[in-house]
Amino acid sequence: MSQAQAPDIDLRSDTVTHPTAAMREAMAHAPLGDDVFGDDPTVLALERRAAALLDKESALFVPTGTMGNLVSLMAHVPRGGEIIAPAESHVYNDEAASYAVVVGAGLRPVSETRDGEMPVEAVVDAIQDASDPHCPITSLVVVENCHAHTMSRPITPAYMSRLRRALPGELPIHVDGARLFNASVALRVPVADLVRDADSATFCLSKGLAAPVGSVVVGSAEFIGRARRARKLVGGGMRQAGVLAAAGLVALEDGADGTVSRLADDHAMASLLAEGLAAQPGIVSPGHIAQPDGAGLDPSRVATNFVLFAVEGGRSRRTAYLAALRDRGVGMVAYPHGQVRAVTHLGIGPREIEAVLDASAAALRQSAADAC
Secondary structure, three states: OOOOOOOOOOOOHHHHOOHHHHHHHEEEEHHHHHHHHHOOOOHHHHHHHHHHOOOOOEEEOOOOOOHHHHHHHHHHOOOEEEEEEEOHHHHHHHHOOHHHHOOOOOEEEEOOOOOOOHHHHHHHHHOOOOOOOOOEEEEEEEEEEHHHHHOOOOOHHHHHHHHHHHHOOOEEEEEEEEEEEEEEHHHHHOOHHHHOOOOOEEEEEOOOOOOOOOEEEOOHHHHHHHHHHHHHHHOOOOOOOOOOOOOOHHHHHOOOOOOOHHHHHHHHHHHHHHHHHHOOOOOOOHHHHHHHOOOOOOOHHHOOEEEEEOOOOOHHHHHHHHHHHHHHHHHEEEEOOEEEEEEOOOOOHHHHHHHHHHHHHHHHHHHHHHOO
């Protein structure tokens, strides 16, 4: 199979989803304007819907989650300021150091617990003394929800409330909520509760919600005004963007056409996959910060649509395992620190999970033989 060809069963990410039939229909017939002039009616409708759902004053449609985070940092943090963020966060590890290159800020990482939470006391201790000219001024705290590297664990409203109470009132909180609706569904709480104590948040439409492109930033009207200017600066102004926003509007609908409620199906498939993998010799805990190294894979750790695990035998066997899976039409990826990631999403049902487990068992046998 060519490496340029998508696997038949693609668990590399929930970004590989395709728009639903209802989304395609809405995209084909979306009323359009010019979003840079602020008059695309479909974009405006999406922004109003997002702001209402998250109980914030205003919203901004952006092409990607990375840009959503970037313009949020630009709107919050002055040049030379410092950001506190989880040590394994996407903002710190996976956005090409844009906080430094574009924002001109420093970042102070705080190690998370195995549930993706920065200890509140550690966050407070990381705040710099603004009266000391040697220190950068702490300007923002970032929370990632769901927290990807700890099995995409959801961060609870109770944690957010504790964090907000412990921080100085003037220090804003931004939630990187790429999979915020997964957290909402997993915790069975309204999505607004997850960002009630945050000053801004982003969420992705193009992951589990299955829209082809786009993310949304929410916050106060003043904040969104600054973020809109930042979006223009980094080239994110779009024209007839309602074609894309229409799919996002469908995703956020109640009822059969919306894709929020069906996220529970993805979570169930991830649990089913984890249970099957845990029974296969050679599959172990992902280690790192998620579980102790060398322990068996614990399916109860799966709360949303991520399954993280490790393959016994180190990098060479892991590489061989992933290649053997690929030869059998199954795609997964490995993080740099060794965790293998499988992400369930729209289109992955029990039949696909059964096929993945069969392919995994065969790949484990092949990779073990190759290592001998």
